[in-house]
Amino acid sequence: MSKDGLASLPGCTGGETVSLTPNHSGSAQEVMCPVAVPEAAGDFTSAPVSASMQHADDQEPMSTLPRIITLIVVVTPLVGLLAAMILTWNNGFDWVQLGLLTGMYIATGLGVTIGYHRFFTHRSFDTSRVMQGILAILGSMSVEGPVIRWTAFHRRHHQHSDCDEDPHTPHLHGSGFLNMTRGFFRAHVGWMFEPTSKKMMSYVPDLRKDKFIRTMSMLFPLWVLLGLLIPAVLGGVLTLSWSGAMLGFLWGGLVRILLVHHVTWSINSVCHIWGTRPFRSHDLSRNNAIFGVLGFGEGWHNNHHAFPTSARHGLRWWELDTSYIIIWLMSRVGLAWNVRVPGSDRIAAKRQYEKK
Numbered sequence: 642m643s644k645d646g647l648a649s650l651p652g653c654t655g656g657e658t659v660s661l662t663p664n665h666s667g668s669a670q671e672v673m674c675p676v677a678v679p680e681a682a683g684d685f686t687s688a689p690v691s692a693s694m695q696h697a698d699d700q701e702p703m704s705t706l707p708r709i710i711t712l713i714v715v716v717t718p719l720v721g722l723l724a725a726m727i728l729t730w731n732n733g734f735d736w737v738q739l740g741l742l743t744g745m746y747i748a749t750g751l752g753v754t755i756g757y758h759r760f761f762t763h764r765s766f767d768t769s770r771v772m773q774g775i776l777a778i779l780g781s782m783s784v785e786g787p788v789i790r791w792t793a794f795h796r797r798h799h800q801h802s803d804c805d806e807d808p809h810t811p812h813l814h815g816s817g818f819l820n821m822t823r824g825f826f827r828a829h830v831g832w833m834f835e836p837t838s839k840k841m842m843s844y845v846p847d848l849r850k851d852k853f854i855r856t857m858s859m860l861f862p863l864w865v866l867l868g869l870l871i872p873a874v875l876g877g878v879l880t881l882s883w884s885g886a887m888l889g890f891l892w893g894g895l896v897r898i899l900l901v902h903h904v905t906w907s908i909n910s911v912c913h914i915w916g917t918r919p920f921r922s923h924d925l926s927r928n929n930a931i932f933g934v935l936g937f938g939e940g941w942h943n944n945h946h947a948f949p950t951s952a953r954h955g956l957r958w959w960e961l962d963t964s965y966i967i968i969w970l971m972s973r974v975g976l977a978w979n980v981r982v983p984g985s986d987r988i989a990a991k992r993q994y995e996k997k
């Protein structure tokens with residue numbers, strides 16, 4: 642991969658130790674980060690902002706035209722799908738299919754955001770074995786790979802964000818429309834086709850030594866099948882017809898997978914290109930309101946890179962974070978505990994556009 646652009650910046654060199662998971666229950670994982678990120682070590686209370694973080698301010702964002710093209714490419718198919726739903730209403734798509742599509746989208750999308758991301762990757766809260774199993778199954782139904790592989794890729798992304806060894810940065814592919822398109826494709830979906838190397842698996846020693854998680858990860862094909870069977874069976878039972886089962890499979894299975902894929906993948910691609918950067922971080926992560934809503938709070942991606950182990954990504958009252966609302970509700974009924982959120986002093990210390 643080309644090392645032009647960001648790789649030559651100070652923020653993409655160096656090597657200070659940082660943890661992407663908090664130190665608790667022996668599940669913490671120490672990794673090397675390009676620059677110091679004190680909050681990533683789970684210390685939300687005392688660490689000063691590193692001077693090296695400020696190099697992110699010097700990084701060159703993608704120019705306006707590719708950003709507009711990216712937005713059009715991502716949003717247009719979603720508008721097309723919405724038009725198809727309206728045009729086929731009562732002719733292959735009605736309330737039953739809409740319910741199955743919405744229900745399966747929410748369940749499996751939250752499996753990725755709360756399960757794969759906030760629990761397995763960052764350990765931003767603790768939960769029971771039963772809940773761990775449910776979250777792993779729901780995340781697997783999204784068909785983004787087994788939980789251990791997904792976690793390994795995402796931890797590596799945080800360690801090398803927008804630098805040379807980032808498995809899915811949209812940057813570093815050179816200038817010009819074709820190179821930028823290549824970068825966007827790799828960030829969006831290309832990384833899914835890359836092999837899981839031994840080096841990649843070194844990011845997940847905590848998950849690999851856990852027999853329960855290993856088993857859940859190994860049974861990935863079974864969970865995928867289950868994610869297709871559930872809407873098919875429900876569609877058949879609710880309409881008492883084979884055609885209802887087929888339509889349930891189509892809308893609650895295949896179309897739902899398409900939607901979850903593109904929304905969650907857009908966090909890797911769109912949210913490193915298009916949006917705002919209220920916090921200092923050593924990368925080009927951005928807050929994007931569209932994917933903040935569609936992605937159950939994951940679109941507040943600059944917030945997340947600034948505070949990786951926080952269970953809450955939407956840090957301001959208007960930044961809707963459905964995943965955090967559910968984690969908070971889980972904590973109220975005893976299904977989650979040790980929920981990690983940065984203190985207001987740490988949030989203020991990292992904010993880039995503070996009013997004096």
Ligand SMILES: [Zn+2]
Binds near residue numbers: 802909913926
């Ligand atoms: Zn990112």
Ligand SMILES: [Zn+2]
Binds near residue numbers: 758762763945
């Ligand atoms: Zn993350």
